[in-house]
Amino acid sequence: MSIQVIDVTKRFGTFEALNGVNLEIQPGELVALLGPSGSGKTTLLRVIAGLEQPNSGRILFNDEDTTDTRVQEREVGFVFQHYALFRHMSIFENVAFGLRVRPRASRPAESEIKRRVMELLKLVQLDWLADRFPHQLSGGQRQRIALARALAIEPKVLLLDEPFGALDAKVRKELRRWLRRLHDDINLTSVFVTHDQEEALEVADRVVVVNHGRIEQVGTPEEVYDHPATPFVYQFIGHVNRFRDHLAGDERNAAYVRPHEIDIFEKPDASAFEATLNHAVKIGSLVRLELARSDNGDLVEVELSRERYDHLDVQPGKVLYLKPRRVKIFADEAV
Amino acid sequence: MAAVLPTAGRLAHGVAIRARKRPVPWVPLLLIAIALIYLALFLFVPLAAVFAEAFKKGATYYFDAIREPDAWSAIRLTLIAAAIAVPLNLVFGVAAAWAIAKFDFRGKSLLITLIDLPFSVSPVISGLIYVLIFGLQGWLGPWLQEHDVRVIFAVPGIVLATIFVTFPFVARELIPLMQAQGREEEEAAAVLGANGWQTLWHVTLPNVKWGILYGVILCNARAMGEFGAVSVVSGHIRGLTNTLPLHVEILYNEYNFAAAFACASLLVLLALVTLAIKVFVEARQRKEFSK
Numbered sequence: 001m002s003i004q005v006i007d008v009t010k011r012f013g014t015f016e017a018l019n020g021v022n023l024e025i026q027p028g029e030l031v032a033l034l035g036p037s038g039s040g041k042t043t044l045l046r047v048i049a050g051l052e053q054p055n056s057g058r059i060l061f062n063d064e065d066t067t068d069t070r071v072q073e074r075e076v077g078f079v080f081q082h083y084a085l086f087r088h089m090s091i092f093e094n095v096a097f098g099l100r101v102r103p104r105a106s107r108p109a110e111s112e113i114k115r116r117v118m119e120l121l122k123l124v125q126l127d128w129l130a131d132r133f134p135h136q137l138s139g140g141q142r143q144r145i146a147l148a149r150a151l152a153i154e155p156k157v158l159l160l161d162e163p164f165g166a167l168d169a170k171v172r173k174e175l176r177r178w179l180r181r182l183h184d185d186i187n188l189t190s191v192f193v194t195h196d197q198e199e200a201l202e203v204a205d206r207v208v209v210v211n212h213g214r215i216e217q218v219g220t221p222e223e224v225y226d227h228p229a230t231p232f233v234y235q236f237i238g239h240v241n242r243f244r245d246h247l248a249g250d251e252r253n254a255a256y257v258r259p260h261e262i263d264i265f266e267k268p269d270a271s272a273f274e275a276t277l278n279h280a281v282k283i284g285s286l287v288r289l290e291l292a293r294s295d296n297g298d299l300v301e302v303e304l305s306r307e308r309y310d311h312l313d314v315q316p317g318k319v320l321y322l323k324p325r326r327v328k329i330f331a332d333e334a335v
Numbered sequence: 336m337a338a339v340l341p342t343a344g345r346l347a348h349g350v351a352i353r354a355r356k357r358p359v360p361w362v363p364l365l366l367i368a369i370a371l372i373y374l375a376l377f378l379f380v381p382l383a384a385v386f387a388e389a390f391k392k393g394a395t396y397y398f399d400a401i402r403e404p405d406a407w408s409a410i411r412l413t414l415i416a417a418a419i420a421v422p423l424n425l426v427f428g429v430a431a432a433w434a435i436a437k438f439d440f441r442g443k444s445l446l447i448t449l450i451d452l453p454f455s456v457s458p459v460i461s462g463l464i465y466v467l468i469f470g471l472q473g474w475l476g477p478w479l480q481e482h483d484v485r486v487i488f489a490v491p492g493i494v495l496a497t498i499f500v501t502f503p504f505v506a507r508e509l510i511p512l513m514q515a516q517g518r519e520e521e522e523a524a525a526v527l528g529a530n531g532w533q534t535l536w537h538v539t540l541p542n543v544k545w546g547i548l549y550g551v552i553l554c555n556a557r558a559m560g561e562f563g564a565v566s567v568v569s570g571h572i573r574g575l576t577n578t579l580p581l582h583v584e585i586l587y588n589e590y591n592f593a594a595a596f597a598c599a600s601l602l603v604l605l606a607l608v609t610l611a612i613k614v615f616v617e618a619r620q621r622k623e624f625s626k
Contacts, residue, residue, distance in 0.1 A: 051522055071525045078526040084519035088541040098527035101537070153527055 001062050001156040001189045002027050003048060008057030010043055010213075017043040018054070019213035025191060030183045032200035033193045035210035036236065041193045042161055044210065048191065049159050050074045061156060077150030077188075081162040083142045085134040091145055092130040095120055098153035120148040123182075140171040147179075151186075160192035164199065176203050197237045201225060209233050231256065231330045241300050247327055254332040257324040259288065259303040265321040266312065272321035275300055279316050280309065291320065385603050388596035400594035401601065408574045409582035410601070412490065416565075416578060417558040420497040424554050428505025429547065433539060435506075436513030437521055447510070453502045461499050462567025465492055488570030493578060496564040501554045508550035512543050545620040549613065556609040560602060 003025040010018040017040045025031050033041040046052040048059055050071035058067045066074055085094050093100075095117045099108055108116065121127035124144040134142060143163060150158060163179065164172040180203050183190055194200050200207045201221040209216040209224060209232070217229040228234040234256045235242075241262070247255040265272060275291035278299070287309040289302045300322060304312075314320065390397055400406060431450060435443060453461060467473045469486035479486060486492045520542070524534040540547070562580040569576040571585065579602060586595035 049526060051526070071522075072528050072530060074526075075528075076526060078523070080519050080523060082519060084523040086520055086523070086538055097524070097529070097537070101524070101527065101529040101533045149523075149527070 002060075003157060003189060003191070004058075004060035004063070005044070005048065006058045006060065008044070008047055008054045008059070010040075010047055010052060010054050016213050018047065021057070021213070021215055023208060023215060023218065025189060027189055028187045030180070030190045030203065030205045031192075032204035032207045033191060033210055034197060034200040034207050034237075035195065037195055039210045040213040041195075041210045043213075045159050045161055045191060045193050048157075049076050049078050051078070075153065075156045077147075077153065077155030077158040079143070079146045079150050079158070079160040079163055081165050083134070083146040085142055085146060085149070087134050089133075090130065091121070091126070091132050091134070091137070092117055094134065094145060095149045095152050098149065116152065120152055121145075123151070124148045138171075139167050140175055143167065143175060147182075151188075155188070158188050158190040160190065162193055162195070164196075165194075172199070179203060201237070209236065211236070228256075228328070234328065234330075239301055239303070243298070244332060245296070247324065252332055253329050255324075256328045256330065257326065259301040261324060261326045262300070262302045263323045263325055264289075264302055264304065264308075264312065265323065266314075267321065269321050269323055272323040275320055275322055277314055277316050277318050277320055280314075282306070282309075291322065294319070382603060385596055385600050388592060389600040391596075392593045396593055397597045397600075400597035403594070405574045405577065406582060406594070406598055409577045409579045409598070412493065412577065413559050413579040415490070416494050416497040417555055419494050420501050420558045421551060421555050423498055424501055425505050425547070425551055427502070428507075428509060428550060428554075429540070431506045432509035432513050432543075433535065435510050436516075437518055437539070450503050450506050453500050454507075458500050458561065458563030459567055462496050462564035465495055465499075465564075465568050469495075487568050488572065488576060490576065492568035493565050493576060496568045497558050497561055500561050500564050501558045504554035504557060505547065505550035508546050508553070509543055512546040513539070516542055545616050549616045549620070552609055552612050552616065556606065559605055 003023075005021055005023040008018050008021045009016070019040075021040075021044060023044075033044060035041045043052060047054050050059075050066070050069060054067070058065055060066065061074075085091075086097065089097070096113050099113045099116065102108075118127055118130070121130055124147060126141055126144055126148070129137060129141065129145070134145070137145065147160075147163075160179075164175055167175065176199055179192075192203070201224075204221060206218060207221055207224045208218050211232050217224055217233045219227070219229075224233055225237055228237065231242075231254065234240045239259045241257045241259060243255040243257065244251070244253075245255075247257075263272075268274070274294040276294060278290040278292055280290075281288045285306050287304045287306055289304065289309075291300045291302065292298070293300060302322065401410075431446065434440070435447060466487055468475055469479060469492060470476050471480065471487070473487075484491075486495070520538050521534050524538045529537070560580060561578075562584075565578055566581055566584075569578065569581055571577060571581055573585070577585065579598060583595050583598045583602070586592075586598060
């Protein structure tokens with residue numbers, strides 16, 4: 001099932017949450033909506049689901065206009081950030097809910113409901129929890145139950161709002177790999193919202209970067225990381241240094257350089273600039289250096305491998321020489 | 336407290352702190368004593384007095400006073416008024432709380448203010464309002480008389496007044512509870528294909544069932560105990576338009592103290608039962624929240 005978002009605008013009072021958004025999602029794709037909080041990514045997901053009505057624009061599922069289709073009839077699976085499990089129902093009943101509320105004519109028989117629910121619980125590897133209640137489950141388990149419940153109605157698309165937002169780091173990592181595998185197995189067009197770039201880059205086929213109610217860039221994880229289309233994408237995905245000097249060529253431009261794309265030398269070099277080391281932070285296998293440029297005092301961030309750093313053998317206060325390997329120049333605008 | 340402190344002292348200093356070194360907790364003791372004396376004077380003594388007075392002339396007199404036709408009719412009318420007012424306010428309260436907590440619409444704050452109105456208006460005034468509208472000299476009085484409908488000094492007036500004064504209880508109880516629970520579960524139900532009724536029955540109401548029960552108990556207690564508003568519209572016609580509280584007042588004014596207290600003891604019993612259920616419901620609610 002493909003999804004098309006055509007020129008969608010959504011306002012809350014005077015606040016413009018979505019501003020002329022266009023997006024096309026291919027059948028079977030797993031797409032991440034990535035952006036800072038308040039960027040409109042969740043609103044976009046809710047408009048696709050039918051939980052919000054756009055002020056203008058259309059939503060198409062498989063080239064069919066669903067803008068005015070009620071959320072009940074849209075046949076989407078939606079996983080809420082805080083799971084929104086029905087707290088007074090058992091896990092079994094939570095998953096069965098979507099089947100039980102169907103009109104009598106299309107409602108499966110009790111034995112069929114039982115079979116389907118248990119099948120889904122097995123799919124999320126939690127069939128042994130069928131009789132428990134939501135409050136007896138851990139966050140990660142609740143999230144998987146929420147997913148099973150969303151899948152029970154055999155949705156045409158699966159929408160997930162910050163699916164791992166409320167989980168701790170380790171569970172997050174496990175769950176997102178699991179989601180990726182699950183998606184590859186069931187091959188359902190899926191869209192998830194996240195503010196975590198690592199999550200988006202790791203899980204998604206394509207990443208949609210959203211900011212101020214507009215789409216900044218759509219591309220594969222490699223494309224948005226290696227070839228950011230706008231200064232915002234450069235800054236939001238990964239760390240970046242911004243220079244406004246000879247590197248940019250023109251005073252109306254700014255140059256963007258990733259911290260790991262800067263070479264560092266102990267001896268002066270013709271095209272390198274001078275900087276003093278402020279401090280170094282070791283993060284696992286990486287070392288992040290903060291340096292102050294000698295000419296204008298601007299701070300520069302550089303990332304090195306642990307080996308390279310140990311090889312350099314530098315102390316804070318030491319003067320070093322920096323040379324960017326790759327520079328991207330944009331017309332300057334305060335981001 | 337007393338059991339914990341010495342242990343803590345021993346841990347800190349390696350030796351037990353002797354009990355006399357601890358200051359005697361005068362202030363807490365004093366405050367507790369004041370509270371208990373206050374409760375005894377203003378709650379327990381009157382409560383005991385009601386039953387003592389009621390049984391002063393013996394159990395036979397007590398049961399005769401309750402079985403007396405006028406008392407019996409007062410009991411019946413009280414039950415009828417509550418039986419109409421409570422279900423109506425239950426339906427209204429749930430509907431209002433649902434609308435306020437789960438939807439955004441124009442005039443929402445006005446609705447919330449209106450729900451509180453019976454709390455802020457004196458019951459006597461609310462009774463008078465009905466007299467001004469439905470009474471013989473009132474706006475609808477002549478029309479009602481033409482069609483031979485009696486509202487004031489009749490059962491309909493009493494029911495109306497009871498509905499008015501007990502109107503906020505269920506809604507007031509449910510609104511904060513439903514607001515705290517948010518809208519996500521309702522949205523989840525909608526996405527799963529549930530229509531409005533299914534969502535209300537299977538998702539919203541089960542989540543607030545103890546709140547509903549709590550509201551109904553308070554509403555019922557007030558409906559049966561209401562005096563002011565009902566007194567204005569009732570006309571005090573013995574055996575016809577007297578509710579239990581009004582009947583107690585009449586008996587008392589006639590110096591028939593034992594009978595007055597006998598009937599009053601019924602209301603006290605109602606209050607005690609209400610309290611017991613309330614404690615039970617609150618405990619259940621806490622249990623559910625602590626999940």
